[in-house]
Amino acid sequence: MGIQKPLKAIPSFLKNKPDLIFLDLVMPITNGYELCTQLRKTPSLKDVPVVILTGKDGLVDRMRAKIVGANDFLSKPVKVSEFIKVLNKHLKKSTHKESR
Numbered sequence: 212m213g214i215q216k217p218l219k220a221i222p223s224f225l226k227n228k229p230d231l232i233f234l235d236l237v238m239p240i241t242n243g244y245e246l247c248t249q250l251r252k253t254p255s256l257k258d259v260p261v262v263i264l265t266g267k268d269g270l271v272d273r274m275r276a277k278i279v280g281a282n283d284f285l286s287k288p289v290k291v292s293e294f295i296k297v298l299n300k301h302l303k304k305s306t307h308k309e310s311r
Contacts, residue, residue: 217239224259237266247281260301263283272284
């Protein structure tokens with residue numbers, strides 16, 4: 212599902228708990244770092260994998276993504292092979308947790 216208004220993200224995620232979240236850094240009103248921080252503070256969403264998508268690809272951006280709790284980082288434009296690799300990596304972990 213796609214969410215266009217970041218302030219509605221957490222309520223939408225609580226209602227339809229996703230298996231994986233791709234989160235852009237540049238959004239109106241807030242940014243991806245702030246939203247990721249809020250996701251990590253929300254008990255039922257804190258373990259959902261978050262992948263940051265951004266046109267910024269500096270070391271500082273990657274480190275900040277880790278600090279706020281992102282599981283992975285993809286630079287735009289995203290290469291299909293990298294996208295599939297990250298998707299498989301995190302969905303396999305999610306599926307494995309559910310089967311326990």
